[in-house]
Amino acid sequence: MKACIYGAGAIGGWIGHRLAQAGCSVSMVARGATLEALQLHGLRLHGGKGMTAQPVASSDTPARLGVQDLVVLAVKAPSLPEVARRIAPLLGARTTVLTAMNGVPWWFLQGFGGVLAGTRLASVDPDGALAEALPIGRIIGCVVHASCSSDAPGQVRHHFGNRLILGEPSGEKTERVQQLAALLEKAGFEAPVSEQIQKDIWFKLWGNMTVNPVSALTGATTDLIMNDELVRGFISQVMLEAREIGARLGIPIDQRPEDRHQITRQLGAFKTSMLQDIEAGKPLELDALVTVVRELGGLTGVATPCTDALLGLARLQARVRGLY
Numbered sequence: 001m002k003a004c005i006y007g008a009g010a011i012g013g014w015i016g017h018r019l020a021q022a023g024c025s026v027s028m029v030a031r032g033a034t035l036e037a038l039q040l041h042g043l044r045l046h047g048g049k050g051m052t053a054q055p056v057a058s059s060d061t062p063a064r065l066g067v068q069d070l071v072v073l074a075v076k077a078p079s080l081p082e083v084a085r086r087i088a089p090l091l092g093a094r095t096t097v098l099t100a101m102n103g104v105p106w107w108f109l110q111g112f113g114g115v116l117a118g119t120r121l122a123s124v125d126p127d128g129a130l131a132e133a134l135p136i137g138r139i140i141g142c143v144v145h146a147s148c149s150s151d152a153p154g155q156v157r158h159h160f161g162n163r164l165i166l167g168e169p170s171g172e173k174t175e176r177v178q179q180l181a182a183l184l185e186k187a188g189f190e191a192p193v194s195e196q197i198q199k200d201i202w203f204k205l206w207g208n209m210t211v212n213p214v215s216a217l218t219g220a221t222t223d224l225i226m227n228d229e230l231v232r233g234f235i236s237q238v239m240l241e242a243r244e245i246g247a248r249l250g251i252p253i254d255q256r257p258e259d260r261h262q263i264t265r266q267l268g269a270f271k272t273s274m275l276q277d278i279e280a281g282k283p284l285e286l287d288a289l290v291t292v293v294r295e296l297g298g299l300t301g302v303a304t305p306c307t308d309a310l311l312g313l314a315r316l317q318a319r320v321r322g323l324y
Contacts, residue, residue: 001025001183003070004090006083008034008058010148011100012074013156015164017045020054022187027057027065029086030154035060037154046157067092070180073134074100076277077124077288084133096176097134100142100164102208102273103288104201104296106130107139111170112198113249116299123291140177141167141197143204149276163190167197199251206242206253207260209289209307210235212274213314216284221269226261236261237306242293248300277323284318286311 001024005016008030020026020043030038035058042053059065068090075083091097099105106125109116125131146161164184168177177193184191194200214225214235225231236257243253277284290311297304318324 001070002027002066002068003072004029004062004065004068005072005074006062006087006090007072007074007076007079008038008154009074009076010150010156011144011146012072013043013150013154014045014146014148014158015072015074015100016056017043017052017054017156018187018189019183020056021052022183024070024183024187025057026054027059027068029060029062029065030058031060033153037152041154044155046151046155051155062086063089065090068095070096070098072098072100076283077101077103077285078283080106080130084129087133091138095138096140096180097138098140098142098166098180100144101288102144103205103285104292105139105141105288106134107136107141107169108198108201108292110136112196116249119299121292121295123287123295136169139169140180141169141194141201143194143197143200145204147270162188163192165192165194165197165200167194167200169197171196196251198249199246202242202246202249202251203253205289205293206239206246207264208272209242209293210238210310211264212272212289213284213286213310215272215275216278217314217317219275221271221275222264222267223269226265232261234306234310238310241297241302241304241307245293245296245300245302245304248302249296278318278321281321282323284314284323286315286318286324290314 003019003024003026005012005028008028016026038058042055044053071090109119143165145163147159149157151157166181181191181193239257294304
């Protein structure tokens, strides 16, 4: 199995290291200091047994890595337009693309969504370039339930979580998704196959779409956010809007916001990925986490005043900082 990781950050590095350990021929698209570190030291992972390194091929030019059996997209959503322009040399007739990313993907309503099925989501794919470069027939969705960080270029630390939920956009349990699940399990992951990956995406988003931008706005860790009753109440209102959108799409959530808050409290003084991005001066994933919810609200006829307020404030702050 030739597997290329497009996005040599924390999650991409974690998945790539495990695949290399499982015997895959792993390559990575990287640049700058990360590329130099991969070429000098291999892909390094800190885990429960200390640090281990795996040799991987790496390049800043996808054409040098050649056609792959599997491409794992582990980039932040703002990087996707560039990926779409550069990914073609990695894709052969039978290449599968696994989208291990946060938020709502460009293919969310392809083969799903009832009367909205086939609708292009302008907030995440404004000109259709993603759907053209990465058509639905190549895609297997993936929802990551794990926490990793990048200590240094080419060096990843796994904190907790080990679950990669897989699913065909159509919901079918195809041979290819079952084979990929078996490979990931061999690599040490929990890799269940979902009957409706869009529901798993939406459920994870239900928590991420609020705490992430609130942390970016305030600089607060998750414990401080959850301990402020006014902020927690506002977050609950945003979640209720998103829950109603999901219900109209056919992906209902049977929890209350308070149930999810209890899970978030268990993280303790946790820095969200968006807070880490704003501290590092990196573009924020607002469109895939929040703007798309507002768009889906319009498509389903659900009013989203609280989501709109959250998006407006977070977007304005990001624009002032040059991060959106």
